[in-house]
Amino acid sequence: MVKIHLLATVIHDGKTLEKGHQIEITAPQAHRLVNLGVAEIIESSQVDNPTDISNWTKKQCEAELTSLGISFDPKLKVADLRDLILKAREGDDEHTDVSLMSREELEQKLTELAVPFSGDSSDDVLRQLLLDELDEDNE
Numbered sequence: 001m002v003k004i005h006l007l008a009t010v011i012h013d014g015k016t017l018e019k020g021h022q023i024e025i026t027a028p029q030a031h032r033l034v035n036l037g038v039a040e041i042i043e044s045s046q047v048d049n050p051t052d053i054s055n056w057t058k059k060q061c062e063a064e065l066t067s068l069g070i071s072f073d074p075k076l077k078v079a080d081l082r083d084l085i086l087k088a089r090e091g092d093d094e095h096t097d098v099s100l101m102s103r104e105e106l107e108q109k110l111t112e113l114a115v116p117f118s119g120d121s122s123d124d125v126l127r128q129l130l131l132d133e134l135d136e137d138n139e
Helices: 027-036 058-067 078-090 103-112 123-138
Strands: 002-006 010-012 015-017 022-025 039-044
Touching: 002 027, 010 027, 022 027, 027 039, 027 078, 027 123, 058 078, 103 123
Parallel strands: none
Antiparallel strands: 002 022, 002 039, 010 015
16 A cells, blocks of 8 residues: 555546645556646555656655756646656656646547547546546456
8 A cells, every 4th residue: 555645636436636635545646646647645554666756755766867967847737757767767758758748749649549528628538538448358
């Protein structure tokens, strides 16, 4: 189990959880919320993998980017910073992180995958729908 701190209001397991709440959830659930940029990991009972940056704090990400000589906007969310690190490590310019997709890109991808969505849904809801669909495709 992983303890997280919510950086935004989210709907998790059918419950609305306000920004600032701390909850304990499974590692995959935690990493999904972290990748969306709406949570950060506080404590994990999982064995840390030094190459796994999914639970790094914003300060850790900033330090790594600085050490790699990569300039970045300090206003970026932790998920965006992690993506920059992954891109630098992989050298993959075509890698796209769902958390960095624009609303237009999200809507286009959901349409391509024939996933129904409402036009008045928030960007975070669209990201969650896409992540859920991509997870189903990988199973």
